[in-house]
Amino acid sequence: MCFLVVQSLFAGEKRPKDVSVTTLLRSGFSPRLAAKWKEKANGPRDDFFLWKRSLTGRDASLVSKLWKTEGLNYPPLPPPNQESTKLTSKKGTRFPDKKNELSHHIETPSGDPSSEEHLFVGLGYQNLDVQYLPREEKNHSFLSFGGYLRGQRMILEKRDESIAYGLDLKYDIYRFTTGNRYKPIPHFYFAKDPNFYSQMDRTNSPLPQPIQDSQFLGIQLPSNGNKAEIGFFYAPGFSYRPGIYFTSANKSYSGVWSPEENKSSLFVNDSYHFQHAGKHRVQSESIFDRKESVGFLYTKSEFYDSKFFLDSTFYRDSPLLYGNVTTGDIRPEIPQTLGYVRGSYKYILGGEGLSSVEGHRFETGGSGFLPMIVSEYGNLLYRYRQYQERGNFQYNEIGKALFYEWRNNRTVLSIGFEKRELAGQWEGKIAVPIQAGHLLELSAIFREGNPKTRAWFENWTYASDFNINLTDREEIIKLKYVSPFLSLNISYSEKENSPMPILFINFQFLHLFEI
Incomplete structure (x- = not known):
């Protein structure tokens, strides 16, 4: 029950993986730091926070500033016995595609x-x-x-x-x-x-x-x-x-x-x-x-x-x-x-x-x-x-x-x-x-x-x-x-x-x- 309450609080929040490369670069991230962010954001939650805490100097400052300005949250995963919701495609069901952007035949960054x-x-x-x-x-x-x-x-x-x-x-x-x-x-x-x-x-x-x-x-x-x-x-x-x-x-x-x-x-x-x-x-x-x-x-x-x-x-x-x-x-x-x-x-x-x-x-x-x-x-x-x-x-x-x-x-x-x-x-x-x-x-x-x-x-x-x-x-x-x-x-x-x-x-x- 506690997990459901926490999950509902963060349901509409943005997660680290939702931040686009465009937003990262515009925020002052170097290409190396932006690539590392995307790599860690798409991995396990604990690995992301271990990497975040390991940063020092300018990189740490940029990450902290972005976390605040974007209003990011990373809610915990459900317990092992908690059945998570799965997106299963049924016959006749339409799913949005992350690449669904008209962008001169290239993938458009998902950030706004x-x-x-x-x-x-x-x-x-x-x-x-x-x-x-x-x-x-x-x-x-x-x-x-x-x-x-x-x-x-x-x-x-x-x-x-x-x-x-x-x-x-x-x-x-x-x-x-x-x-x-x-x-x-x-x-x-x-x-x-x-x-x-x-x-x-x-x-x-x-x-x-x-x-x-x-x-x-x-x-x-x-x-x-x-x-x-x-x-x-x-x-x-x-x-x-x-x-x-x-x-x-x-x-x-x-x-x-x-x-x-x-x-x-x-x-x-x-x-x-x-x-x-x-x-x-x-x-x-x-x-x-x-x-x-x-x-x-x-x-x-x-x-x-x-x-x-x-x-x-x-x-x-x-x-x-x-x-x-x-x-x-x-x-x-x-x-x-x-x-x-x-x-x-x-x-x-x-x-x-x-x-x-x-x-x-x-x-x-x-x-x-x-x-x-x-x-x-x-x-x-x-x-x-x-x-x-x-x-x-x-x-x-x-x-x-x-x-x-x-x-x-x-x-x-x-x-x-x-x-x-x-x-x-x-x-x-x-x-x-x-x-x-x-x-x-x-x-x-x-x-x-x-x-x-x-x-x-x-x-x-x-x-x-x-x-x-x-x-x-x-x-x-x-x-x-x-x-x-x-x-x-x-x-x-x-x-x-x-x-x-x-x-x-x-x-x-x-x-x-x-x-």
């Missing part, structure tokens, strides 16, 4: 940056080096300053030659958001500024996706410790008429709707776990409009202790969605609808299929791959792929590839060569999660000869964990480093028989000041 008062400064610069493109469309920069004070967020920034602002104000259950930066919905597409995008866009980030001038007024509804929200919005960049919006308590579902224009947008980012049907991840964002609808849907399923995988991505892309902004990705000149599905056993045996419609160009393809050598140091795989083009041309092409691949959780290393009848291509990709919230990516393709059909280029984007596109470029190299406070995005590509390569560079920086 807005839980402490702070000021911040952010800056960014991008250059798109394309011949004949006007200077004002090649270069864009921003400088922003703001803070989180007494539960309110505010920002003032200079975007190119314009001044923008953002306010996110809360009073009791009411919330009012206005300006060009903050919105209560996690949509990336919604009223986006066509000249800017944010690599820092994640839950509670001081620098979410830049938007065009928008206003939101809503009420927050408490639900299981979180707050759902519903209200009204006015955003001429999305629709000229006002509408309504909603977002779920866990921010996994969100939508906007303008009834007079019959225009809406839907956002989904959730995970599901079924005892006999595996684990499933869904990411989606779309804009439904009478003139032109766009969006994407990405799903990933794992079955039988993560031995069988099924990935799929479907999207409708359009130049109207991006305006003048580019992130170095390959974008179609006209609307494109593409679907891709891949099934595999441990990523070493399986197949994939692709279908794309772009104007009068219709392309399909399918492939199978199987292991030739399997080891703990990586696998040597053989791939047979068929390419077909219908519409403007009548092309059939066969590709036979041999490549090396090593995977460990979210770490991927792959390099290989595909031989076609009149051409060949080198493919490579690397994804390395350095630590929580930090990801280094490299992807490249080099084509030679005279291929009749376009290549399938695997591409990571800010929108989903995985995407794939078709490209006829002779060479593409993409390098990206993303963290909560720094990002670098470099893309270089060349087209066959063209003297005009495209170079894209984007750099963004964010620094917090505690007050």
